[in-house]
Amino acid sequence: MGLADKLARRRECPVCHGMLNTVLATSGLLCKHCNSYLQLVDDQLVLMPETTLAGIPFFGAAVPWKDVVSGRVTMAGGLVHPMVALTNLMTSTNDGVRVMAAQWPEGCCVCGAPAQRLQELTQAVSVPRSWGILVLGDRTVRLVASVPHCLEHEGGASLDYIPFHSQGHQMGFGIKFRWLGYRNAFCRLNPWPWSLY
């Protein structure tokens, strides 16, 4: 690692050897090159242990909706990022609804115990609308994901912005989990690519 890299706090990913920028954080760093969560230990980037459990949903995985990117992401109905409404779908308006067709890892997304219920996440976002080559402006859609939980836990996941720490500090939109091991398993089962901006 050269002096310029050291001064800029650039560190090499131990998994893929891509470069990450460690100015803003020393743990929970997401490598956009290989999708690994890393942390600094003794000035070296290492993989975060899969047992890591964050206090709130933090570890992000890509979602299948490629148009929820860029400055297009705005919360409808006056919701302020990163608020996520855990609402009943029946109360939603007649917005377009997209249900996430994901394969869920076995067990509760917080602790891995047998899952006994699904918690429904919803988030309103605006996406570009077009008809053929005509651009018709944005429209609001409601994203829905039903996430396995045990009876003891709730709020183990959210639909939200995900920061990357590779050079350029890009953002993506995805589903966040509290438990890194569950997030990694989710990514293996649903290897959707990130849309970054």
Ligand SMILES: [Zn+2]
């Ligand atoms: Zn990497």
Ligand SMILES: [Zn+2]
């Ligand atoms: Zn649980």
